[in-house]
Amino acid sequence: MQRIQTLETRDLSQSLCGGGCGECQTSCQSACKTSCGVANQPCENDTQE
Amino acid sequence: MIHAYRLHGSHIILDVNSGSVHRVDPVAFYAITHWPCTEDELRAAFPGENLDGLLEDIRALIDRRKLFAPELEVPEPQGQRPLKALCLHVAHTCNLACDYCFAQAGRYHGEQALMPYEVGRQALAFLLANSGNHHNLEVDFFGGEPLMNWQVVKDLVAYARARESETGKRFRFTLTTNGMLLDSETTEFCNQEMSNVVLSLDGRKQVHDRLRRTANGTGSYDIVVPKFQTFVKERGGRSYYMRGTFTHANPDFSADLYHMADLGFHALSMEPVVCAPGSPHALTGEDLRMALREYEALALEMARRRGTSGAFTFYHYQLDLKHGPCIYKRVAGCGSGTEYFAVTPQGDLYPCHQFAGEAEWKLGDVWQGVTRPELCAQFARCTLRNKPVCRDCWAKYYCAGGCAANAWHACGDINGIYEDGCEMFKKRIECAIWLAAL
Numbered sequence: 001m002q003r004i005q006t007l008e009t010r011d012l013s014q015s016l017c018g019g020g021c022g023e024c025q026t027s028c029q030s031a032c033k034t035s036c037g038v039a040n041q042p043c044e045n046d047t048q049e
Numbered sequence: 050m051i052h053a054y055r056l057h058g059s060h061i062i063l064d065v066n067s068g069s070v071h072r073v074d075p076v077a078f079y080a081i082t083h084w085p086c087t088e089d090e091l092r093a094a095f096p097g098e099n100l101d102g103l104l105e106d107i108r109a110l111i112d113r114r115k116l117f118a119p120e121l122e123v124p125e126p127q128g129q130r131p132l133k134a135l136c137l138h139v140a141h142t143c144n145l146a147c148d149y150c151f152a153q154a155g156r157y158h159g160e161q162a163l164m165p166y167e168v169g170r171q172a173l174a175f176l177l178a179n180s181g182n183h184h185n186l187e188v189d190f191f192g193g194e195p196l197m198n199w200q201v202v203k204d205l206v207a208y209a210r211a212r213e214s215e216t217g218k219r220f221r222f223t224l225t226t227n228g229m230l231l232d233s234e235t236t237e238f239c240n241q242e243m244s245n246v247v248l249s250l251d252g253r254k255q256v257h258d259r260l261r262r263t264a265n266g267t268g269s270y271d272i273v274v275p276k277f278q279t280f281v282k283e284r285g286g287r288s289y290y291m292r293g294t295f296t297h298a299n300p301d302f303s304a305d306l307y308h309m310a311d312l313g314f315h316a317l318s319m320e321p322v323v324c325a326p327g328s329p330h331a332l333t334g335e336d337l338r339m340a341l342r343e344y345e346a347l348a349l350e351m352a353r354r355r356g357t358s359g360a361f362t363f364y365h366y367q368l369d370l371k372h373g374p375c376i377y378k379r380v381a382g383c384g385s386g387t388e389y390f391a392v393t394p395q396g397d398l399y400p401c402h403q404f405a406g407e408a409e410w411k412l413g414d415v416w417q418g419v420t421r422p423e424l425c426a427q428f429a430r431c432t433l434r435n436k437p438v439c440r441d442c443w444a445k446y447y448c449a450g451g452c453a454a455n456a457w458h459a460c461g462d463i464n465g466i467y468e469d470g471c472e473m474f475k476k477r478i479e480c481a482i483w484l485a486a487l
Contacts, residue, residue, distance in 0.1 A: 003077040003103055006115060007486055009370040012068040012379070012446060013114065013121055020126075020377025023185050025221075026134040027383045028401060031247055031290035031318040031364040033191075033225065034151070035470060036383045036452040039478070040367045041374050044185065 021045050052443035053082045056483045057349055063482060065443050067118035070370060072486045080107060123380045131181025135172055136391040136402045139164040139201055140193035144229045145269055148260045149296055149330045151323045155193025157406030163198045164394035169205040171415040172392045177216055189223045191402055196230035206242050228273035231280055240284050248277050251293040252305020259298055278313055290364055292318040300336040303347045310361045318364035321473060337469050341476045348480035352487055366481040382449035386428025400428055403454030431463050438466055444475045
């Protein structure tokens with residue numbers, strides 16, 4: 001694809017299959033404490049879809 | 050749904066429902082943003098361009114659900130979400146008197162107080178008893194200034210560690226400090242036991258000292274910077290964040306981040322002030338516009354510094370596109386009032402640290418547990434599914450509907466939004482994706 005470069009990303013629809021283990025870090029325990037960002041929390045499930 | 054934007058000469062297409070990111074050239078950008086686009090339209094818009102294969106490539110991405118992917122139907126979680134994180138307010142007092150503190154110099158609408166060990170121990174027992182099948186439990190030592198109750202911090206860590214093997218749980222401790230009481234003992238202990246430490250520094254000396262002052266009114270920069278430098282040096286690569294706050298006085302906050310980097314700190318965070326709209330520290334409309342430009346400039350500078358000794362990370366730009374959270378996390382949000390509680394020195398439970406001390410949001414206490422389950426139910430419903438205003442927002446799977454406390458303080462509804470916060474958040478995500486796509 002000359003004009004389109006697609007980055008390797010986690011497919012969010014595929015992640016529906018796992019059910020969500022809930023082991024990932026609570027977002028406000030990291031650095032912000034005053035805003036909510038979930039996207040920079042790494043997934044803790046080694047078998048992620 | 051897609052989000053198409055240009056930044057620093059790049060053309061980026063984010064496919065919201067799949068999470069796919071495409072870096073494209075101007076022709077593909079036009080074709081996708083005008084989809085369905087015919088070859089004739091493209092030839093008219095880009096005469097002389099070789100268009101071979103472009104429309105087929107776009108159709109292939111659509112077929113693979115990496116472009117215009119269908120809306121996701123995320124099932125509602127069944128039953129109550131177990132508790133997994135506590136913010137322990139071990140000290141509702143502080144050795145600084147920062148003008149902008151959302152905790153009112155650590156007091157949180159109440160009297161100064163230190164958490165007794167027995168209260169903290171009961172909080173940890175409450176967490177263990179209500180954590181269901183969660184393996185990873187998180188405890189943040191917060192304040193006020195948590196180092197003002199240092200012995201209790203150490204004793205609570207010892208108690209938790211002693212219960213790990215018996216319960217099969219793993220505690221992750223974090224601590225947020227202004228640095229005033231950091232010494233060799235606290236440094237060694239934190240570097241051994243705390244998985245992350247948040248160090249409060251606002252950046253340039255004149256910016257930091259304007260608001261982060263001691264009780265006698267002098268700035269704290271000269272006291273804390275050497276302590277932070279020693280601390281980080283001895284931390285040996287373990288996680289930390291140098292965290293600043295920007296206000297009306299320094300909407301040009303990128304200069305503060307560069308100053309932190311010049312001081313030798315390389316894991317940085319900078320947050321907009323949280324305060325009442327009428328406060329002299331509150332961001333104005335012009336400050337907001339400047340902040341948006343600052344985020345863009347920051348991304349450009351970080352790209353320029355990559356691979357150099359001056360490189361640094363910025364918390365909000367640390368997107369892990371390959372191994373980020375699943376869709377359930379992205380819908381459920383921060384977990385305040387459901388899987389995350391704040392505990393005051395007296396043992397009272399609140400949905401999060403930003404609600405601490407607001408009596409109408411008191412959930413219960415660490416001895417009786419939750420005595421107002423209707424409040425927890427409100428927070429359980431406070432997810433992306435129940436925020437109609439977020440339904441058509443391209444950033445919804447990055448912020449999960451935003452901060453409930455910010456929404457409450459901005460518009461009186463935890464299911465509402467804080468519009469200025471949304472604008473800054475979206476700009477940060479655009480910049481983060483741009484950096485990831487370089």
